[in-house]
Amino acid sequence: MLDGNNRTSRIDRRSFIAAAGAAGITGLAGCSGFGGFGGGNGGGSNGKQTIEYWTLFGGGDGKAMEKMVNKFNESHDDITINRQRLPWDQYYDKLYTALTGGKAPDLAVVHASQLAVYQDVLQPLGDLVNDETADGYVNSIWKQVQLNGDRLSLPLDTHPVGIYYNKSIFEEAGLDPEKPPTSAKAFTKACNTITSETDKQAFSPTPYGPGELLRIYLAFLRQSGGQLLNDDKTEAAFNNEKGVAVAKYFSNITGDWGWDKPEMSDNRWEKAFYAGDLAMVANGTWFYGPANDQDFEFGMFKPFVYPDGNQQYTWADSHTLAIPMNPNRSDAKQKAAAEAARWLTQETNIWGTDAGHLPASQSILESDDLRQSNVWNKTLSTFYEMADNNALAYVPRTSTVDTYQERITDNLAQIYSQQISPQKGIQQAAQGVNNALKNNN
Known part of the structure; x- marks a missing residue:
């Protein structure tokens, strides 16, 4: 599945709240519990609650979530989840329309990076999330669903980035396929060796297109001690020596070093990896x-390979389950939605074993079923080490997160494709970020 959180509609908080206010939703923003709700149809005549649940998961993720929902429905007599899957590239547009139109679902997937955009129309979970439930999540992930003191959602996972590699290409280049690079020096040597000894492309920091370049840019920036935004999130903090240095690294990949071609087109690198033409890709x-479905064996390693990096960080985001506000939803249905979110995030390991994501639940992470699975051995054990060591770097959350990220990725794409110098690209990106942040204040 291509994770679509960097391609959401660009909704700034001011226009969102204005639209939501017209629909009568904004007045609920101060609610901290569930007691004030009523008048809605809580369920059928037999008292059974039906929870309308929106997701954006397709492919293997979609099949895994379908399996999870079916298992929930089979094990509950009083609650039924009605899952509706929307295309990932349309999901946030449709969720926005539903929220501003007063037709919100009872439960919805919201990326942790998007919580600041939607915080005024998501129901704070309040006392429905007791300490036992809260303590069930990995602490570093749990922190990502809290904003301004409110518990806004329950985390389903974290999905960090690592570097996947084709073991056959390593063998062709004379590299040990069982010993991937673990340092900047070894990584550079591996890329240069692949470039000189094979006709393959060595490495790409994006699998799908321009929108994903920010992931490794953020990882390398944080590894070198840099930041995307200043501490109060009012302006860009990467228009400096550290930010330009990472941009130069990107430019060298398709320029002086020749590790990849300076071509930007959607899914070019994913297709090249599947075809056996790309040795390493960040994903x-x-x-x-x-x-795992390809006809060659792959490996995955931590992306702590930036030459100027002395810290360990990788980009990450989380899928979370939130309850959109609805003044007509009954207390009983609110509680049922919260229970559905708790169960889906804490009572099944399917999201890890079948979808390959790192579960947010501590008990699932420690379960024998997960730790004895192939996905744990291939990828999740490595991702867990990074999460457990607080090596996850989430993008700074603001109400303009999509707009400011686009300003960065647009310029990174020009840098990567040799259309603009690293210095000019970073300067333009920073100015765009500053304008986006300023216009929303």
Whole structure:
């Protein structure tokens, strides 16, 4: 599955709240519990609650979520989840329309990076999330669903980025396929060896297109001690020596070093990896299934390979389950939605074993079923080490997160394709970010 959180509609908070206010939703933003709701149809005549649940998962992720929902429905007599899958590239547009039109689902997937955009129309979970439930999640992931003191959602996972590699190409280049590079020096040597000894492309920091370049840019920036935004999230913090240095690294990949071609087209690198023409590509947890389906053996390693890096960080985001506000939803249905979110995030390991994501639940992470699975051995054990060592770098959350990220990725794409110098690209990106942040204040 291509994780679509960097391609959401660009909704700034001001226009969102204005639209939501017209629909009568904004007035609920101060609610912290569930007691004030009523008047809605809580369920059928037999008291059974039907929860309308929206997801954006397709491919292997979609099949895994379908399996999870079916298992929930089979094990509950009083609650039924009605899952509706929307295309990932349309999901946030449709969720926005539903929220501003007063037709919100009872439960919805919201990326952790998007919580600041939607915070005023998501029901704070309040006392429905007790300490026992909260303590069940990995602490570093649990922190990502809290904003301004509110618990806004329950985390389903974290999905960091690692570097996947084709073991056959390593063998062809004379490299040991069982010993992937673990340092910047070894990584550079591996890329240069693949470039000189084979006709393959050595490495790409994006699997799908321009939108994903920010992931490794953020990882390398944080590895070198840099930041995307300043501490109060009012302006760009990468228009400096560290930010330009990472951009130069990107430019060298398709320029002086020749590790990749300076061509930007959607899915070029994913297709090249499947075809056996690309040795290494940065990608997330969701890539386990597609990589495992190829006719060559793959490996995955931590992306701590930036030459100027002395810290360990990789990009990450989380799928979370949130309850959109609805003044007509009954207390009983609110509670049922919260229970569905708790169960889906804490009571089954399918999201890890079948979808390949790193579960947010501590008990699932420690379960024998997960730790004895092939996905644990191939990828999740490595991703877990990074999560357990607080090596996950989430993008700074603001109400303009999509807009400011686009300003960066547009310029990174020009840098990567040799259309603009690293210095000019970073300067333009920073100015775009500053304008986006300023216009929303």
